[in-house]
Amino acid sequence: MNTRILATLPLAAVLAFPAFAQTSSTQDQTSQAQTTTQSTDTATGKQPLQAPTREGFWGRVNPFARKTYVKRQTDPIRDRVNELDDLTAANSKAIKDTDARAQAGIKLASEKADVADQHAVDAGNKATMAQQTAQQATTRIQTVETVVSNIDQYKASNQTEIRFKPGQTMLSKNAKDALDEMANTVKGQRGYIIEVQGFSSGKGQIAIQNSQKMAESVVRYMVLNHEIPVYRIYLVGMGNAPVEGADAKHISGGRVEISLLKNDLEQLSSNSSAPMTAADQQQQPK
Numbered sequence: 001m002n003t004r005i006l007a008t009l010p011l012a013a014v015l016a017f018p019a020f021a022q023t024s025s026t027q028d029q030t031s032q033a034q035t036t037t038q039s040t041d042t043a044t045g046k047q048p049l050q051a052p053t054r055e056g057f058w059g060r061v062n063p064f065a066r067k068t069y070v071k072r073q074t075d076p077i078r079d080r081v082n083e084l085d086d087l088t089a090a091n092s093k094a095i096k097d098t099d100a101r102a103q104a105g106i107k108l109a110s111e112k113a114d115v116a117d118q119h120a121v122d123a124g125n126k127a128t129m130a131q132q133t134a135q136q137a138t139t140r141i142q143t144v145e146t147v148v149s150n151i152d153q154y155k156a157s158n159q160t161e162i163r164f165k166p167g168q169t170m171l172s173k174n175a176k177d178a179l180d181e182m183a184n185t186v187k188g189q190r191g192y193i194i195e196v197q198g199f200s201s202g203k204g205q206i207a208i209q210n211s212q213k214m215a216e217s218v219v220r221y222m223v224l225n226h227e228i229p230v231y232r233i234y235l236v237g238m239g240n241a242p243v244e245g246a247d248a249k250h251i252s253g254g255r256v257e258i259s260l261l262k263n264d265l266e267q268l269s270s271n272s273s274a275p276m277t278a279a280d281q282q283q284q285p286k
Contacts, residue, residue, distance in 0.1 A: 212237030
């Protein structure tokens with residue numbers, strides 16, 4: 001009887017060991033499933049790798065493992081490593097693309113800032129030219145106002161006297177030379193008048209008529225020989241009026257006083273014909 005019991009115990013132990021291994025494997029799988037359910041938030045968005053299941057009689061440590069078994073255990077690891085490499089490459093490419101777009105945006109902003117600065121400089125130059133033009137216009141207006149206010153104010157600039165013998169009204173050579181010299185000074189000018197006053201010896205209307213004739217001979221010479229407009233010459237016969245500032249004695253014979261009078265109109269003409277400045281040239285239409 002005792003011999004049978006001793007023979008049965010080893011057999012029972014051999015039969016119970018696989019069941020115990022199976023139970024342990026089932027518990028490991030249940031624990032791994034619970035762990036997988038609790039942790040699914042990974043970099044690749046996939047579930048984390050699971051520990052290999054207990055297989056066969058030897059469990060995880062199988063001294064007689066074959067190549068297919070090893071491959072089956074390592075393939076998931078290799079695939080996951082490849083996925084991580086692809087994810088790293090994609091992240092690197094995204095970072096490079098973002099950096100390139102940022103650099104392009106910075107360059108574009110810098111170029112626009114340079115253009116804006118150039119526009120500001122141009123606007124400043126135009127404002128300066130406009131201010132200079134306004135200042136020149138103001139100066140010209142002030143000049144015109146001054147000239148207009150003094151348009152009827154003439155100032156003597158040159159004076160010549162021509163002598164005549166008693167009863168003579170013809171011009172001598174010296175008289176013509178004097179008139180030529182005065183006429184040459186007014187060619188091409190504006191804003192002037194020529195005042196011609198004739199004086200004659202004698203009395204009454206006879207003296208006035210003689211002085212008128214002498215003055216007319218002077219006017220006739222200047223109009224015909226020098227083409228001086230008649231409207232610029234004012235003639236008057238003074239008769240036997242005494243010389244201003246002299247004593248009461250009248251001179252013998254006759255004389256004609258020619259006075260050249262000018263106003264500021266010639267000055268205005270010279271200012272209007274002045275060369276244009278750089279600002280005026282840029283403002284001219286092309």
